[in-house]
Amino acid sequence: MTDYISTPVVQSLIALQEITWFNPKKMQFDEVQSKLSLQMSDMLDASDRLTRFAPYLAQVFSETAVTNGIIESELKAIPAMQRALSDSLNLEIPGRLWVKCDNQLPIAGSIKARGGIYEVLLHAERLALANGLLKTSDDYRACDLEHFRELFSKHQIVVGSTGNLGLSIGIMSAKLGFDVTVHMSSDAREWKKALLRSKGVNVVEHTADYGVAVEQGRQEAMQKDTAYFIDDEDSKSLFLGYSVAALQLQKQLVEQGIVVDKDHPLFVYLPCGVGGAPGGITFGLKQVFGDHVHCFFAEPTHSPCMVLGMETALHNGISVQELGIDNQTCADGLAVGRPSAFVGPMMDSLLSGVYTVSDDNMYRHLAMLVDAEGIPVEPSGAAGASGVLRILTEGHDYLTAHQIEEKMSQATHIMWATGGDMVPEEERKAYYQKGKALLEKGRGF
């Protein structure tokens, strides 16, 4: 094996230790902005497309009627969680902690409702435009009419998923009338497969992990020219769908009176699987807030694909399995062994860092969030909770280098809660009890 294996970071990953990694390649935003392969205009284009579809979504998914068809979640202050985290390490947490409640996003109950639904809508729009059924100035509620459904029913949508992406793409595609197939990895929960089948989605179960499920989906889609493959490992459209969250967060921060500038840093902690969701949001937040936002990804100790790819500079050219890391984690939404092809390279210049979290700590923070704030998330959705502690305990050099060490009492920290709303009650209870038992075993994690 080659040299990179012997670096301390890679050795710690192999040893399944929790690490906090600060990205040595991060650059000032104005130095990289013009070199990025995507720009603000791409994000605005995605946002406009979602706005065009909003009346349709409000009509066909009644739970989106309250936001007029815009897929959005609350930003909430979580002072009791902040205290609980502070007590857990006996560490003062200056500034304020918030949660972005993507665990409650409508339609799919996870962050995947952003990217997944967006890419399906993009494809539907392209088909409808090309077939002369639609103009971009039309009322998109027309998409629910019989002749649209008839067109879409002649087209296939295929995706590979660990569960949540399949839910979001399956539900949206079936609603429009597409012939949709979801290839589910072995991590996928039973209830997710059952739910999709109940909506008329074809579910193919695999005994192997996410990478294999994606590959099988890709192969299937290649057999037919009417099939469209949503490639979670390399999709700019998914990425842009996620990025729109940044524009919405910007508005919410203004509404809450939260300032983000050189004296008021913003820290955002994003759970990472293949990297599309956290990468898209990071891209968007950098466009909006530039150097004043500091984005960190959170990965399971058993699936640290993004930090491995970035640290070794091999990106999607290396998988955690090649190092003997098993990719077995309770965080099914993050159980990915190889990162997206284009997200890692883009994150090289934008991302502040990545930290890894043990399954036990995800469970603990899941239970803590329920006790403190009454917010239920799935294990993946709890990975962002550790972020603020990591920055305060291990971020000294980072904060000094960015001249914000003295500004931390004015900092805003956002843990991005990425999923959980659709978890059945029984599983939700089991998650909670597991975390609660771990919390009672002791402090200092």
Ligand SMILES: *Cc1c(COP(=O)(O)O)cnc(C)c1O
């Ligand atoms: C998919 C997912 C993520 C991460 O998104 P990626 O695009 O795979 O990085 C985070 N949390 C949950 C709950 C997810 O389902």
